[in-house]
Amino acid sequence: MDKSFDIFKSKQAKQIIKYVEEKYNNKLEFLWIKFPKYAVFRHKENKKWYALLISLEENKLGIESDKIIEIIL
Structure with a gap:
């Protein structure tokens, strides 16, 4: 399976x-x-990003929790 589905x-x-x-x-x-x-x-031709996906613990955002969240920008 694709690495993205593991993360x-x-x-x-x-x-x-x-x-x-x-x-x-x-x-x-x-x-x-x-x-x-x-x-x-990333766009195939100019290599510019058009989406960023992040998986991290809420405590990295100052929230008192170890829950894993996913952010798409």
């Missing part, structure tokens, strides 16, 4: 990943060794 587990994230892959034929790219749970979708 991004929410129904919404999976739907967005599947939609982008099918509609635009783009795969998530994991660019940073230091941040293995961060990924981007």
Whole structure:
């Protein structure tokens, strides 16, 4: 199975990943060794990002919880 489905587990994230892959034929790219749970979708021609997906603990945002959340920007 695709690495993205191991990291991004929410129904919404999976739907967005599947939609982008099918509609635009783009795969998530994991660019940073230091941040293995961060990924981007990039335009094939100019390589500019058009979406950033992040999986992280809420406490990284100042919330007192270890719950894992997913953010799509």
